[in-house]
Amino acid sequence: MFTWPALDRPFVLGILNVTPDSFSDGGRHARVEEALAHATRMVEEGADGIDVGGESTRPQATAVAAEEEAARVVPVVAAVRARFPRLVISVDTTKSVVAARALDAGADVVNDVSGFRLDPELPSLCARRGCGVVLMHSRGTVADMASYAHAAYGDDPAADVVAELGSALRRAAEAGVVPERVVVDPGIGFAKRSEHSLALLAALPRLRSLGRPVLVGVSRKRFVGELSGVKEPALRVHGTTGANVVALVHGARLFRVHDVRPAREALDVAWAVLRAGAAA
Numbered sequence: 006m007f008t009w010p011a012l013d014r015p016f017v018l019g020i021l022n023v024t025p026d027s028f029s030d031g032g033r034h035a036r037v038e039e040a041l042a043h044a045t046r047m048v049e050e051g052a053d054g055i056d057v058g059g060e061s062t063r064p065q066a067t068a069v070a071a072e073e074e075a076a077r078v079v080p081v082v083a084a085v086r087a088r089f090p091r092l093v094i095s096v097d098t099t100k101s102v103v104a105a106r107a108l109d110a111g112a113d114v115v116n117d118v119s120g121f122r123l124d125p126e127l128p129s130l131c132a133r134r135g136c137g138v139v140l141m142h143s144r145g146t147v148a149d150m151a152s153y154a155h156a157a158y159g160d161d162p163a164a165d166v167v168a169e170l171g172s173a174l175r176r177a178a179e180a181g182v183v184p185e186r187v188v189v190d191p192g193i194g195f196a197k198r199s200e201h202s203l204a205l206l207a208a209l210p211r212l213r214s215l216g217r218p219v220l221v222g223v224s225r226k227r228f229v230g231e232l233s234g235v236k237e238p239a240l241r242v243h244g245t246t247g248a249n250v251v252a253l254v255h256g257a258r259l260f261r262v263h264d265v266r267p268a269r270e271a272l273d274v275a276w277a278v279l280r281a282g283a284a285a
């Protein structure tokens with residue numbers, strides 16, 4: 006049974022993508038070795054957890070069959086677990102088949118970017134296994150989420166997101182997932198234009214009405230590129246830091262990032278300042 010660590014400082018979740026384009030093409034074994042080296046680097050830089058994902062959710066990404074996704078993710082989860090017995094490991098998947106095998110291999114948390122919308126078996130699996138759960142807001146399927154950005158958000162996108170995350174929490178509760186195991190995520194960039202992502206970050210305190218800790222994933226995302234003028238995603242680190250720090254001030258406690266060291270340092274300093282203000 007999993008319990009989230011006390012969120013008495015920002016929780017940094019390092020991103021470990023194991024899609025074919027994220028590592029050199031040296032075969033499965035070489036990819037596992039590379040993924041483990043990357044995970045090790047992120048832990049050394051201060052990650053509290055590692056989020057392993059085998060399916061890209063970028064706009065227009067093609068859906069990956071469960072078998073292929075599991076074949077990418079499971080050996081990496083097992084290798085990271087063997088090296089780091091106590092590290093929080095999450096698996097970024099919408100599929101119960103993949104989640105089950107990743108949990109068997111040592112994952113603690115299921116990070117579902119569909120907020121329990123796409124696979125009806127996933128909530129009961131999570132309830133049975135007692136794993137942690139990230140319920141992220143999105144609309145549509147992994148392949149067509151981007152097109153939903155133009156669909157109906159009213160004047161107040163945050164109200165829609167809070168209502169839809171509320172539905173996700175109800176799906177979890179009905180399946181028997183213990184509320185304390187769940188964190189919620191506004192799904193920055195998912196079925197959202199940049200203006201929606203910005204509005205959501207500004208309105209983040211309202212997500213706290215859901216009563217669960219808030220995780221945000223702003224790392225290298227399109228709105229950061231647009232606002233900073235940095236086209237190359239890997240170079241969007243400073244814009245990412247800015248967004249993470251504001252999210253912290255607005256109540257987020259978990260941060261999914263590619264660049265662990267800058268996030269760790271910035272969030273720890275910002276957190277210390279916030280705490281000093283609270284104590285004054």
Ligand code: HH2
Pocket residue numbers: 020022058060061062063064097116117118139141190192193220221222223224261
């Ligand atoms: N963003 C991506 C994937 N998974 N999970 C959560 N909980 N929150 C997020 O914001 C989130 C997520 C974005 O995925 P992708 O565009 O494939 O890129 P990367 O995984 O490199 O961030």
